[in-house]
Amino acid sequence: MITAAVIGVFLVTYAFIATEKINRATAALGGVAAMTLLGVIDAESAFFNLETGVDWNVVFLLFGMMVVVGVLKQTGMFEFLALLAVKASGGRPARLMVLVILTTAVISALLDNITTVLLIAPVMLGVCRQLGLAPMPYLLTLVFASNIGGAATLIGDPPNIIIASRAGLTFNDFLIHMLPGVLAILVVTTLLCLVLFRKDLRVPPPDAAVLDAISPSSAITHRRNLIVCVVLLALLMVAFGLHNALHIDPSIVAMMGAGAMVLFTRATPQEFLEEVEWNTLVFFMALFVLVGCLVQVGVIGDIGEFAADKLAGEPFLASTVLLFGSAILGAFVDNIPYTTATVPIVMDLVHASGDPSSGNPLWWAFALGADLGGNTTAVAAGANVVVLGIAHKEGHPISFWQFTKYGIVVTAASLLVAWGYVWLRYF
Numbered sequence: 001m002i003t004a005a006v007i008g009v010f011l012v013t014y015a016f017i018a019t020e021k022i023n024r025a026t027a028a029l030g031g032v033a034a035m036t037l038l039g040v041i042d043a044e045s046a047f048f049n050l051e052t053g054v055d056w057n058v059v060f061l062l063f064g065m066m067v068v069v070g071v072l073k074q075t076g077m078f079e080f081l082a083l084l085a086v087k088a089s090g091g092r093p094a095r096l097m098v099l100v101i102l103t104t105a106v107i108s109a110l111l112d113n114i115t116t117v118l119l120i121a122p123v124m125l126g127v128c129r130q131l132g133l134a135p136m137p138y139l140l141t142l143v144f145a146s147n148i149g150g151a152a153t154l155i156g157d158p159p160n161i162i163i164a165s166r167a168g169l170t171f172n173d174f175l176i177h178m179l180p181g182v183l184a185i186l187v188v189t190t191l192l193c194l195v196l197f198r199k200d201l202r203v204p205p206p207d208a209a210v211l212d213a214i215s216p217s218s219a220i221t222h223r224r225n226l227i228v229c230v231v232l233l234a235l236l237m238v239a240f241g242l243h244n245a246l247h248i249d250p251s252i253v254a255m256m257g258a259g260a261m262v263l264f265t266r267a268t269p270q271e272f273l274e275e276v277e278w279n280t281l282v283f284f285m286a287l288f289v290l291v292g293c294l295v296q297v298g299v300i301g302d303i304g305e306f307a308a309d310k311l312a313g314e315p316f317l318a319s320t321v322l323l324f325g326s327a328i329l330g331a332f333v334d335n336i337p338y339t340t341a342t343v344p345i346v347m348d349l350v351h352a353s354g355d356p357s358s359g360n361p362l363w364w365a366f367a368l369g370a371d372l373g374g375n376t377t378a379v380a381a382g383a384n385v386v387v388l389g390i391a392h393k394e395g396h397p398i399s400f401w402q403f404t405k406y407g408i409v410v411t412a413a414s415l416l417v418a419w420g421y422v423w424l425r426y427f
Contacts, residue, residue, distance in 0.1 A: 064254025
């Protein structure tokens with residue numbers, strides 16, 4: 001009886017999160033309240049249990065990186081990079097698109113993809129306005145590049161952070177196993193976007209006077225702090241790469257980096273807390289508790305045992321199911337709650353395979369599917385929702401089906417490349 005009630009509460013909560021009828025943090029907290037009334041949750045299970053409670057490593061890693069972004073934003077670094085890409089393109093639409101994809105992918109790999117699009121999308125709209133270009137193709141490629149680029153590193157996409165924390169994977173594990181595949185996918189996606197948006201790119205370059213009026217250096221608001229932040233960001237990336245050797249968790253590395261940036265730039269609380277998405281952090285915490293309830297009543301364990309039994313001895317089939325299954329399911333619901341709910345099941349599959357090492361292809365097929373599926377529809381990833389909201393606010397609405405028409409093609413091509421990569425790399 002209690003198991004059925006817990007499943008019912010979880011499914012109703014998940015439906016509210018997926019349809020976005022109400023704020024997702026509100027929906028998740030409502031689900032936690034219902035689980036509490038059922039007597040499934042107590043302080044021990046919610047806050048202190050590693051299997052059923054809040055994963056504080058994920059929460060503080062996200063918080064630290066949000067503070068880092070808040071400090072970086074004050075320097076004008078992101079606007080500078082966007083305007084630099086415009087100058088480098090010479091105003092040519094196709095070349096600009098390529099540079100936007102590459103710039104976005106790199107930033108998304110170093111920071112999280114939601115923050116990246118929050119900062120670059122408004123700048124991109126201004127650039128399109130100045131150059132007389134239709135913003136829709138550039139905003140969509142911005143989303144595609146952010147979701148793909150974010151897949152390359154542990155800190156680039158929330159699903160990766162969740163997988164790494166629960167599976168004990170390191171920053172270097174993601175670089176070794178994800179980066180090569182992501183680079184191949186990025187090349188194919190860039191070529192595909194140039195074909196998909198070819199009609200919109202047939203626009204003559206603007207007059208030289210328009211380009212001359214664009215000054216990347218004017219975007220820099222504090223040169224000294226920019227230099228300090230770039231140096232500290234480089235050191236932060238090195239620390240992430242060495243965190244396993246140093247025996248320091250990524251969350252501690254992120255918090256130390258955030259503290260150093262705040263200290264050396266003398267940022268005020270209003271400045272460095274501006275980019276902290278409290279709504280997202282609360283959503284994560286509530287989501288971990290909800291999934292923990294399924295673990296407590298044995299639902300996750302039963303699903304994991306069933307999957308392990310059906311896919312036992314078939315590692316390539318299991319990898320294929322995880323890759324395409326994660327992408328398909330992630331196309332209709334946000335990949336963050338999907339990943340949180342599925343990680344324990346994948347852990348059971350990994351243990352059943354007899355290879356708990358970081359080289360097990362199941363982890364990487366799962367991560368690729370969860371990340372790449374985020375490009376399929378407008379609600380499949382947080383970055384998509386953010387960009388479409390900005391576009392609507394600025395008078396350039398992009399419909400759900402308009403996004404999906406291009407997103408399905410990009411996702412299908414990305415998954416085929418990822419599938420080939422998994423096969424070549426591990427089988």
